[in-house]
Amino acid sequence: MSSDSFEASKKRSDEIRADLALHPDKYTMLTGDRPTGRLHMGHYFGTIRERVALQNLGIKTRVIIADYQVITDRDTTEHIQDNVYNMVIDYLACGLDPEKTIIFTHSAIPALNQLMLPFLSLVTESELLRNPTVKSEQEASGHALTGLLLTYPVHQACDILFCKGNIVPVGKDQLPHIEQTRQIARRFNERYAHVFPEPAGLLTDAVEIPGLDGRKMSKSYGNAISLSLTAEETAKLIKKSQTDSERFITFDKENRPGVSALLTTAALCTGRDEVEIAAEIGNDGAGALKRYVTESVNEYLAPIRERRLELEQDMDYIKEVLHEGNRQANEIANATLEEVREAMHMVY
């Protein structure tokens, strides 16, 4: 994506952010996750916390567990049911409230998926092939470019537009998909009749929590602290994280990625400043730093984990939340598909 469209996206995002609390009823938020594993602190600080805040502002909030996105670059759905249920547990433990937020899965919403057909007719092969995020995801997966991976940004447009979502909290890497979604909405509205809003990405201003090695936190890098870990598992993980041979602790992202990642993790959990924490630990070295980080993380996550353990005991409730979310999402999707059929003169 060119830099001026990034500027345009950022400007739109800032304007909306300033308006959210003033006019919550103007907004419908849609965002989601691929159920490929447990949620970790990167998800929490990057987006989950923000979803909860939007929900509590009274904005309509919808969260999709994108199960069909799992097979864009994988050959198995072996653990998908377990991953989906655990994702619901993670969401609720973090504060998403099923009385306010609709939580649902792709595979249970036929009318959402049916939007894929008209939407695919609104994009060109070269637009699909140009998407930089699709390209890098395909390279990272080491898997052939499947038709579903190539077209998943269009499927994501279905996720957003079926409920007329107009704000989508996303990281920068998802902006090309928002741009594609805006184009699909615009083209549909011009070609047939005005049905869809042109959604805006809501870019987070939050500091990104690094993984334990300083790279982006990601399960596939093995540097992630999952919300579902126990306090002991967390301590072990932090203990074996890579620091360096210099004893005196300083905050220097460039030259000391491991030490600095630990400092940022503690800073986010305690609301303190990295440099201040570094100065306090100073000559006590990496061992002391790790103990401090472990304590901060475990303290921060304790209420989430406690709630998680309670929720795990009641799988009937978890299933019921998803059933009810799917029921509500189907109602919305069916109504939108009806409008689409009318706009396309396909009501028989």
Ligand code: TRP
């Ligand atoms: N692709 C997103 C991710 O990997 C998840 C997702 C699916 C999504 N559908 C969406 C995000 C719609 C925003 C809007 O994180």
